Amino acid sequence: MKPTKTLLGALAASTMLAGAAAAQTELTMWYHGAGNEVESRVLNTIIEDFNAGQSDWTVSVESFPQQSYNDSVVAAALAGNLPCILDIDGPVMPNWAWAGYLQPLPISEEAIDGHLESTIGRWNGEIYSVGLWDAAVALYTRQSTLDELGLRTPTLEEPWSKDEFMAALEAAKASGEYDYALDLGTAWTGEWYPYAYSPFLQSFGGDIVDRSSYTTAEGALNSDAALEFGEWWQSLFEEGYAPGTSQDPADRDNGFNEGRYAFSWNGNWAAAATLEAGVDDVVFLPAPDLGNGPIIGAGSWQFGVSSECAHPEGAAAFVEHALQDEYLAAFSDGIGLIPATREAAQMTENYADGGKLAVFFDLSSEQSLVRPVTPGYVVAAKVFEKALADIANGADVADTLDAAVDEIDRDIEANQGYGH
Amino acid sequence: MATVTSDNRGLRLAARYLSLVLVSLIFLFPLVFMVVSSLKPDHQLLADTSSIRAFLPVGDISLDNYVNAFERAPIGRFMLNSVFVTVVTVTASIALCSLAAFSFVFLEWTGRNVLLSVIVATLIIPFETIAVPLLLFVSKLPWIGLEGLEIGWLNTYRVQIIPWMVDALTVFLFVQFFKDLPRELIEAARVEGASWMLIYRKIVMPLSGPVIATAAILKSLVMYNNQYLWPLIVVQDEAHRPVMVGLGYFFQLQIAWGEVMAYLTLISVPVIAFYLVLQRAFISSIASTGVKG
Known part of the structure; x- marks a missing residue:
């Protein structure tokens, strides 16, 4: 009887389990x-x-x-x-x-x-x-770099102003110790551009699109603040502070860790590699305040x-x-x-x-x-990326941003305002 | 004078061989770089790219990238999928396209020239333009399998095979080759009472080795190396993914270049082996059809 009972019990249990699974x-x-x-x-x-x-x-x-x-x-x-x-x-x-x-x-x-x-x-x-x-993105540097260049360590409460940021880049460039003062990561294309660089634009007071309506980029991407951002952006490359759009991806991955860049604009996902590479005194600085508050992407x-x-x-x-x-x-x-x-x-x-x-x-x-919470963002992001690459390569800032605005607005119009 | 001429001839021969070696090195370097890099850790691989060391198996050499690559992706499954899809598609393509070409060249029927022109004209249509309509079409197609009637071909081998079994280039290759076959052979067989199918099987196809080799190699390269967009949109389950979609497994935020090279080396093996097996027939087909890969 005992084996029979055991067998019946097992059958019942397995049936219940199968039933539960089903x-x-x-x-x-x-x-x-x-x-x-x-x-x-x-x-x-x-x-x-x-x-x-x-x-x-x-x-x-x-x-x-x-x-x-x-x-x-x-x-x-x-x-x-x-x-x-x-x-x-x-x-x-x-x-x-x-x-x-x-x-x-x-x-x-x-x-x-x-x-x-x-x-x-x-x-x-x-x-x-x-x-x-x-x-999150931060401005990577070394404490030793800050000390050698005599720079104040910025904090969340008191980030660098635009003038302090540019002075830091100039000091790094003038030191002759680095290939470039600033690694912006231009070797990374695609979503990196709007994610990492549109906060600079927003910190100047511009934006990719007008967030009050989401129906146009006019007055946002070609505003006075955006033009000022564009001129500043272009100057980073023209004045030799940062490598241009032809940056080697290997340099992006290793340049800062090898001490060839004084500062690197990079995400938290790269921090582990930097620490593993032996950059013991690495510090992650907040974004500079370029006039309209310090901003990073999210x-x-x-x-x-x-x-x-x-x-x-x-x-x-x-x-x-x-x-x-x-x-x-x-x-x-x-x-x-x-x-x-x-x-x-x-x-x-x-x-x-x-x-x-x-x-x-x-x-x-x-x-x-x-980033702008709108269905049109996927198109606007690509337009923004191309505009920034063109400006970095010497294109006229006003013309490029106006053309970008037109392209974004055409897309919004073609999609009936994306429901906004 | 005779000695001088002989010396000149020798010099010319040496110069010719030297130039041939240099040209062949240009084609070999990418392959050598790929294989050598697959044996190096990333930091060394990147550091070596600016020197001749990029082509030499020197430094910290190991098979670690291969071990890691196998851990990162089911490489065996991807290769099996690609080889299976390629073999079935190429086989079916040769059978169907040669039959179509046979019909265009040897059979008399109204509109064949117009239809052939239309088929050849489709060569100018890029696949990207028909990808979405084709996707919508195959997603609604019925299929009778072991489990009865199914709707939709997504996530199957057949969706990677059937749309590619007939293509204009392969039909055109066979048409061009068949046109050059001696008509007397076909006519003699007809006089003897042979059916068209018998002529196709016993006379035409046995004479078509070079064009079969050409079509097989060209089609294989397309199916094995270039199948990315289509499987990307019709195959969502890992079990049916081909090697080119699998390459995406290695492009994380921090790209492991050594593993990428190991993966590329592994998936190149079937292609190189296939080419080596068919190279003699392929080279002779270049002479006979004037088609280069």
Whole structure:
């Protein structure tokens, strides 16, 4: 009897387990991190914990190479083949929401209480996406460089003014110790340009588009402040402070670490490599105040729900699960990005108080400004990139910015104002 | 005088060989750089690019990049996918395109010249212009498989194979080659009562080795090396991805160039092996068809 009972018990248990498994509704998810082993490992842990921790949903993930991810999503949207949960680059979110690829994320405000505002994707008054991390840019230099050049160390409360910043570049150039005073990273093309350089424009008082209406770039990208920015931008290259658009990517990766650049405008994701390269006295300075306040870019990858998802409540449950501080900290420790909450930051090695990269959390919370929250941003960003490259290469500033404004406005008009 | 002439001839020969060696080195250098770089750590790889060391296996040499590349991406799966898609597509392409060309050249039917002109004219249409309509089309196509009727071809091998099985260039190559075959052979076979299919199988195709080799190599290069946009938009699952889409796995924020070179070296092996196997037929086909790859 005993073996029979055991057998029956096992059968009943396995039937119940199978029933529970069958009751779980599958939610498909796409992610941009294929090829990044650490990122995949953290994400898989989050998914496994979620799948095991409740009986309603089971998430399955498909990872894509980042460089082709957006194209794959757009193609899938055309073919009606989107997954339930999507990974979305922050500035692209409004475009996908406007195009109908996304639906609002039914997540509670409590779940995102205390999150960096730049990690929350809002469009048309609704939350469409939430990120587990953000990124920030700082002005890398060495303490020894500051000391040798006799420069004041700028702080969040008292960043360098434009005059102080230019004086620092001039001092570095005059020292003859460096190939260039400033590495802006012009070797990195694409989204780096609007992400890293539009804050300079905004710090002058201009912008890529007019954020009061989002229906034109007129008066923003070709304003007096923007023209002043353009002249300043061009002077950085013409006066030999920074390498031009033909910068070798290898120099971008290693130039500062090898001591060939005095300052480098770079993101927190590169900080680990700098520390590993033995730059022990590296300091991460806040953005200079070029007249309209110190500003850096914001907005990284976030999770959202596709319009084809039949179970947005399941997707929201997964996102809420993923937003736990322990996972934010795990991602941060794994890939070096800034955790979305201060509590999570305290759980990390680098962003806790006194951590080597702690300043980046403060930069993100104090200086960051998201890129224009409009569906037209994806086009405007490319126009902005080309305009800045042309100006760096000597094009007339006013003509170039006027042409960029015309191109952006034509796109906005062709898309009936993108719903603004 | 005879000695002087002989010396001059020797010098000329040496100069000719020297120039040939120099030209061949220009073509070999990228391959040598790729293989050598795949054995170096990134910092050394980047430092060596400004000197002759870039082409020499010197310094800190190891197979670490290969180990890391295999950890980063399922390279075996990607290569298997690409080889499978390439072999099936090339085989089908040769069969179907040669049949079409046979019909255009040897069979009498109304409108064949117009249709051939239309097909050849499609050569000027870039694939990018039809990619989206084709995507919409294949995403709605039915298929009867082991699990019954399915709608949509996305995330399959067939969506990477069937749209590429017939192309204008391959049809054109076969048409040009078939036009030069002796008509007497075909007419004699017809007089003897051979069917058109028999003539195709027993006479025309056995004589078409050079053009088959040419078509196979050109098509293989397209299918193996250039398949990026199409699989990118029709294949979302990793299990069906080809090697070119897999290359994206290595372009993270900090690009691991050594691993990129290791990956490129690995995926180049089937192409080089295929070319070496068919090179004799390919070279003879250049002479007979006047087509270069």
